[in-house]
């Protein structure tokens with residue numbers, strides 16, 4: 001018996017969302033009185049021994065370079081086989097883009113019940129019940145998994161990373177890699193920006209900013225906070241900002257730890273994309289803007305005054321703390 | 324080419340989310356049902372575009388659900404599907420739904436099976452991958468572009484911080500995301516034609532379920548926003564530092 005956590009990587013680096021999944025899997029293993037083991041596919045530059053920090057006793061690796069590209073058929077077959085070899089009764093993914101591509105496939109292969117979008121540890125007091133977000137973050141469902149093997153895909157930014165001392169044992173898995181039917185022909189990465197779906201902090205602007213020429217102050221705030229940029233749909237539609245920054249029902253759905261909404265009214269279709277953020281800050285001139293109802297902190301005020309001032313105050317504090 | 328488009332019904336985005344029967348069932352009284360937006364805007368419309376390029380294409384629509392779904396299926400037929408299949412059962416287990424669809428697919432040799440990237444009610448992003456596994460087909464998720472060249476598909480998908488393009492031979496399962504196509508409004512001719520297009524209602528195949536819903540919880544409303552005066556921005560910076568630990 002074990003809990004097997006799939007540690008997803010990009011460009012040889014284990015993703016932050018995976019550290020959450022590892023920490024989560026470690027806690028699940030503790031609940032079940034068993035060990036947490038990890039699986040890493042492809043060639044990573046990280047030293048996987050250090051995954052011991054997250055409570056992982058053993059890291060299984062298949063280092064073939066071809067695995068640096070995701071092919072759901074190949075991945076599912078390897079992960080399912082690894083789950084069999086390690087006697088995993090629970091397999092954990094992060095519900096990031098990779099998790100969305102493979103968790104269901106692995107679950108189907110293992111004839112295992114899946115909870116995708118989990119946001120809390122399972123309740124194992126009677127059975128195995130996992131809480132997940134439903135209705136775009138407006139509600140939760142408690143789902144009972146009724147199969148011997150369980151698959152959980154954990155929402156990003158919904159479980160804290162816990163770090164302790166320790167090294168993991170590394171074991172190279174000997175599994176035949178099936179031939180891939182998917183030939184990657186091109187990869188286009190946006191350079192020099194923090195990817196929106198991975199970001200811890202997101203600074204977002206709406207129509208209240210009046211035009212693309214006013215985004216300098218938004219970028220400055222984002223830079224101080226190491227945040228990714230986002231925008232509302234009309235802003236992307238008007239080409240004030242690129243489409244890959246558009247969040248909401250029709251854009252990206254994100255769940256950062258902190259979402260700062262500037263000059264955005266908080267329409268329900270916008271909220272559908274950002275509701276799962278842990279903390280929401282709203283800056284808007286209109287005290288009646290619906291966004292304030294979903295916010296944790298708010299300033300009723302003019303963004304053109306508040307935002308530069310906020311950046312200045314944040315920079316001051318950062319400066320002060322570095323001494 | 325034969326295309327299968329998977330459609331689910333979902334409550335209109337602006338619906339109030341509430342539950343009944345001790346929070347074990349979704350409260351559907353007064354709810355306006357719509358086609359899950361990603362299924363409609365991206366999967367269905369892309370299928371129609373492919374048919375417009377190659378008229379020999381046929382588009383089947385499939386929904387696993389009860390008779391409440393018929394109105395949205397008719398709408399999808401009006402936008403442009405050729406015929407529809409509804410598996411007459413209400414069930415929330417993703418494996419069960421996907422396996423019902425896979426059973427139908429096994430008898431029809433589809434070249435392409437399209438789903439939306441996720442349902443806006445259950446948000447699991449899992450039906451497409453499960454269908455692909457049950458049919459042993461390649462599956463590409465969060466696809467933003469699809470070009471068919473002979474028996475090959477050229478698919479672009481979102482990856483963290485960018486996009487990736489791959490070539491893969493048909494048959495194939497895709498989950499469709501923004502970029503794939505643009506929303507279309509059904510026209511009068513489509514609406515008239517949809518009335519006579521076949522909508523087959525099939526009883527479900529015997530398939531096991533792997534999960535069950537214990538209950539639902541409405542997310543508690545935020546305990547009112549902490550407002551900071553506009554002339555005291557330093558206080559917000561302090562809170563972001565000390566309470567939120569943002570930096």
Ligand SMILES: Cc1cc2nc3c(=O)[nH]c(=O)nc-3n(C[C@H](O)[C@H](O)[C@H](O)COP(=O)(O)OP(=O)(O)OC[C@H]3O[C@@H](n4cnc5c(N)ncnc54)[C@H](O)[C@@H]3O)c2cc1C
Pocket residue numbers: 205206207208209231232233234235246247248249250251262263264265266267268269270273283284285286289301302303304
């Ligand atoms: C089917 C459908 C799907 C949709 N999908 C999306 C989606 O994915 N994402 C999305 O964002 N929208 C989506 N929308 C649109 C959505 O309904 C809203 O129209 C949109 O979110 C509004 O954008 P906004 O808040 O930037 O603009 P507005 O609603 O115009 O709000 C601007 C806000 O800025 C404030 N403001 C003005 N001046 C200042 C100032 N100087 N300082 C501070 N604040 C100021 C105003 O008080 C106002 O609240 C969708 C709509 C539909 C019908």
Ligand SMILES: Nc1ncnc2c1ncn2[C@@H]1O[C@H](COP(=O)(O)O)[C@@H](O)[C@H]1O
Pocket residue numbers: 329330331332359361362366385386387388417420437438439440441442443445446447448449450451
């Ligand atoms: N009951 C259903 N019937 C047919 N297709 C469905 C059903 N539920 C979900 N789908 C399809 O699967 C996609 C992903 O749904 P989900 O896995 O629930 O997030 C949706 O966008 C639909 O295309």
